[in-house]
Amino acid sequence: MDYVQNLPRLFDFADLPETETSGNGLTGQDIISVDQFDREKLSNLFHRAHEMREMVERVGSCDLLKGSILACLFYEPSTRTSASFIASMQRLGGSVIPITQGVQFSSVSKGESLPDTIRTLEQYSDVIVLRHPELGSSMRAAEAAHVPVINAGDGAGEHPTQALLDLFTIREELGTIDGLKIAMVGDLRYGRTVHSLTRLLMQYDVSLRYVSPEMLRLPMSLMNQLIDRGIKVRETHDVADVIENADVLYVTRVQKERFSDPAQYEEVKDCYKLTPEIMQRAKSTTALMHPLPRVGEIDPALDDDPRAAYFRQVKNGMYVRMALLAWIY
Ligand code: NCD
Numbered sequence: 601m602d603y604v605q606n607l608p609r610l611f612d613f614a615d616l617p618e619t620e621t622s623g624n625g626l627t628g629q630d631i632i633s634v635d636q637f638d639r640e641k642l643s644n645l646f647h648r649a650h651e652m653r654e655m656v657e658r659v660g661s662c663d664l665l666k667g668s669i670l671a672c673l674f675y676e677p678s679t680r681t682s683a684s685f686i687a688s689m690q691r692l693g694g695s696v697i698p699i700t701q702g703v704q705f706s707s708v709s710k711g712e713s714l715p716d717t718i719r720t721l722e723q724y725s726d727v728i729v730l731r732h733p734e735l736g737s738s739m740r741a742a743e744a745a746h747v748p749v750i751n752a753g754d755g756a757g758e759h760p761t762q763a764l765l766d767l768f769t770i771r772e773e774l775g776t777i778d779g780l781k782i783a784m785v786g787d788l789r790y791g792r793t794v795h796s797l798t799r800l801l802m803q804y805d806v807s808l809r810y811v812s813p814e815m816l817r818l819p820m821s822l823m824n825q826l827i828d829r830g831i832k833v834r835e836t837h838d839v840a841d842v843i844e845n846a847d848v849l850y851v852t853r854v855q856k857e858r859f860s861d862p863a864q865y866e867e868v869k870d871c872y873k874l875t876p877e878i879m880q881r882a883k884s885t886t887a888l889m890h891p892l893p894r895v896g897e898i899d900p901a902l903d904d905d906p907r908a909a910y911f912r913q914v915k916n917g918m919y920v921r922m923a924l925l926a927w928i929y
Contacts, residue, residue, distance in 0.1 A: 626927045630742040631750045634760045634796045639803050646768050648923035649916070656691055656919070664926055665694035671725035673717065674700040674752070675708070675732045676857075680892060680914055681752045681762070685729045688921040697725055715744035722747045727928060730754075733857075748928050756790040756858050761924065762891050763796030765917035770848055772916060773887035773909050777801075783809040783842040785872055786852035786897055788818040793891040794852055798822055807832040809842045813868045816854065839872055843881045849874070851890045851897045875899045879907070889913055 625641060637645070655662055670689040672682050682700040689696050699706055699721075708717060714732070718741045721728055730741050731752040738751035738758075753759040771777055782801065788794050788810050798818070801808065808831055810818050817823075817835060826833045836842065843849070851874055859865040873896060874888065882888075890898055890910040902908050 626924070627929070628748060629928060630738075630745075630748050631760055631924065631928070632738050632742060633751070633758050634763050634800045636760075637764070637800065642764075642767065642800070642803075645764065645920065645923050645927065646771065648927060649768055649919040652691075652919040652922040652926075656922075661691040661693060663693040665689065665692040665929060668692075668694040668727070668929065669697060669725040670694060670925070671697040671721040671728045672700050673703075673721060673728060673730050675703050675730075676753065678731055678752070680917065681731065681759075682729075684914070684917045684921055685750075685752070685925075687918050688925055691918070692922055692926060694726075694925075697721065714741055718744045718749070727925065750924075750928075753792055756792055756795075756855070758796045758799075759792040759891075760796050761921055762793045762917070763800050764924070765913065765920040766793065766797050766850070766889065766891065767800050768920050769889060769909055769913045769916045770887065772912070773889075774847055774885070778805040780804075780847040781807045781809065781842075781845050782848040782850065783811055783839075783846040784818075784850045784852070785811040785839060785842075785874075787816045787854045787868075788812045788852070789816040790855035790858040791852040791891075794818070794850070795822060797850065798826070802826060802829050802831060809833075809846065810835045811837070811839055811842055811872070813837060813871045815864065815868055816871075839874070839878065840881075843878060844883070846882065846886055848887045848889060849882065851888070851894075853890075853893060853895050853897060870896060872897055873899060874902065876901050876905070879905060882907070 670685065672685055674682055678700060686696045686698060714737060718728060722745050725747060727748045728745060729750045729752050730738055733755050735755040735757040737754045738749055742749040751758060751760055774780060784794050808826065854869050856865050879902060886907050887909045888907045892910055
C-alpha cells in the first residue's frame with residue numbers, strides 16, 4: 601500500500617484566488633516574456649508565492665507536483681536560476697532532469713539543433729526551462745515544444761522569472777510598488793533582467809532612474825515605450841544623482857559575455873561600486889538589490905546592512921518559481 605497517498609494533504613492551497621482553479625491564466629502556457637503578466641496575474645502569483653513560503657517554512661515540501669518532471673536546459677552558465685528551478689520543483693514533490701553542467705556534455709556538442717533537443721526532452725518531461733545565448737531562442741523552443749517552455753534568459757533579451765522575483769522582492773521589502781522611485785544601475789543595455797523588470801514596472805505608477813555609462817544605456821525601444829506610457833523617467837551617468845531619493849537601487853553586473861570588443865568591456869567594467877560610504881547617503885529604507893552574480897558592483901562590506909536585499913531576493917526567487925510552476929500545471 602502506498603501510505604503516502606493516504607496521508608492528508610498538508611496544503612491544498614484552497615484559499616487561493618478564483619482564477620487559480622478556473623483553468624485560465626497561465627495553465628499550460630509557455631513563459632516567454634513578462635508581457636504575459638498583467639497586474640491581476642502578478643498579484644495572484646505573489647499571493648501564491650506567499651503560500652509557498654508558508655508551506656516551505658512549515659513542512660519543507662509538498663506533493664503538489666508529485667510525479668512531474670522538469671527539464672532544466674542551460675546553454676549558458678547559471679548558479680541561481682538553475683538551482684532555484686530545481687529546488688522549486690523538488691519542494692513541490694516533482695523531479696528534475698538537470699542539463700546545467702554545460703551542454704558540451706550533451707548531444708548539442710554533436711551539432712544537434714535546439715528544436716531537436718527540445719523535441720527530445722519533452723518526451724521525458726512536463727515542462728522545460730531554457731537558458732540560451734540567442735535572443736528569441738525561448739520563442740523558437742516554445743514553437744517546437746508541446747510542453748510549456750519557461751524562458752530562463754534568452755541572450756540580452758528577457759529573463760521573466762528573474763523580473764517576477766525582483767518585483768515580488770520590491771513589494772516584500774517596501775510593502776508597495778506604486779509611488780516608488782526605482783533606480784537601475786550598471787549594464788542597462790545588455791542586462792536582460794533590467795529589460796524584463798522595466799517592462800513589468802511600466803504597469804505601475806513609478807518613477808524610474810537609469811544610471812549607466814553612455815555605452816550601456818537602456819535600449820532606445822524600451823526608453824520610448826516608457827515615455828509613451830507616461831512613466832516618469834530620467835537617465836544619468838552618476839549614482840550620486842539618484843542615491844538620496846531612490847527607494848530601490850537595482851544594481852547589475854556589466855555583461856562581459858555580450859561584448860564583441862574586449863577593449864570596450866575593459867572601459868566600462870568597473871563603472872560603479874556601491875560601498876558603505878556611498879550607501880550612507882541613501883535612505884534608511886532603501887532596498888539594495890542585485891540579480892547576482894556580482895563582480896565588484898556591491899562591496900561585500902554591505903552584506904550585513906539591513907538594506908541589502910540581494911540574498912533575500914534569491915530566496916524569494918524559489919517561492920515565486922514554485923508559484924509559477926504550480927500555476928502552469
Ligand atoms: C542574471 C542573468 O543571468 O541574466 N543572473 C541571474 O539569473 N540571476 C544576471 C547576470 O548574469 O548578470
